[in-house]
Amino acid sequence: MSLDFYSDDLAATEEFLNSAYTRVQIGHHGPHAVRTRIRREVLGPINFDQLEMGFDMAYDADPLGRVCLVTVHSGRIEENYHGFGPDTFVPGQTGLLTPDDLPYSGVIRTSRYDITMFDPEILNRVATSAGGDRVRVSGHRPVSTTAGHRLRRVLTHLQQLASDPDAANSPLTVTTASDYLAATVLATMPTTAEHEPSATDRHDAHPETVRRAIAYLESHLGDRIAITDVAAATFVTPRALQLAFRRHLNMTPLAYLQRLRLAAAHEQLSAALPGDGQTVATVAYRWGFTHPGRFATAYRRLYGRPPRQTLRG
Structure with a gap:
């Protein structure tokens, strides 16, 4: 057909x-x-x-x-x-x-x-x-x-x-x-499938891997990054990186990155002053959220109120 x-x-x-x-x-x-x-x-x-x-x-x-x-x-x-x-x-x-x-x-x-x-x-x-x-x-x-x-x-x-x-x-x-x-x-492709990690992956899934990954994420919040970029910067495989985050933080690297970006957006919204031109859409885009509606949903889920309330003080 x-x-x-x-x-x-x-x-x-x-x-x-x-x-x-x-x-x-x-x-x-x-x-x-x-x-x-x-x-x-x-x-x-x-x-x-x-x-x-x-x-x-x-x-x-x-x-x-x-x-x-x-x-x-x-x-x-x-x-x-x-x-x-x-x-x-x-x-x-x-x-x-x-x-x-x-x-x-x-x-x-x-x-x-x-x-x-x-x-x-x-x-x-x-x-x-x-x-x-x-x-x-x-x-x-x-x-x-x-x-x-x-x-x-x-x-x-x-x-x-x-x-x-x-x-x-x-x-x-x-x-x-x-x-x-x-x-x-x-x-x-990276997936959530439970592949059996190799001995090296299990060995590399330690707190130091998480620490290095978090340091990389915090310094690249506004950049376009993929899990393979984070793994390369941390000197482990993507599977070891995912295992380390699940083992020590009970979340994926993607979920952690989104939380960091939401926190950065929250800080910028809280610090905005009347008349400085800041809007929810511009702040969301600054931190990688290109769809304001989806940003607002994620923000409200984490902070319990819509981002426009934070912006208005």
Whole structure:
């Protein structure tokens, strides 16, 4: 089964995106005329979409409900990540466009790119076959450069299978492909799956690792960072870093980073003076929260009141 869409109309493009993905609002940025081309190939429960946006398209979307991986071929995609702030994918890069359970927003800058979408239950089935909790992808970049190359090769191979009618109509191929994709994502992307840590990971998951990681996070609060950056600065693997935070702080590095950024925003809001031009939106953006509504929700959950109350003193 395949799908083709082409349009030079912004409203028609938004209507199609709403029907094919999730509820989304889009806007036209930049000098280029609207031009949208989307082709979809399907391999069982996996969708392989080839997209070409011939203009700068801003988007603000509801949760997709599916794991969505992206590979950029031209242009760039500027995505806003919950907790970690904005990040940019450029040609040759692959990663997570959006978590399955969170709203997402950003700008696609005249880009040609592929996305691969699948139900997160596929990850759960493979990761928890021996028992365990539900899993989710917990970071938006592969755990290493080598892992990124491996993930792109697998996605390209599966996309080729999806375009082959014989393969796409083979139940055995479809089932095997789903497990192959899930196993590859679990091996190449940061996830919450309970992999058995190596002896080195267990040894490195000590309080000193947490201390070094916190020092790095505190000095890079306004920067675009991923868990792999924190692990590299701490001289341990991402798995050891996650294990150290769970063992000593009972939270993930991502959750700790968000708490630090909320605290920095709280301090700035509390110190604001009347007439100095500070707004909740500008403070939120300063600390990596690009969606004011989501910032307000996280802030209220931590401090028990909306950020505008803190700003007004």
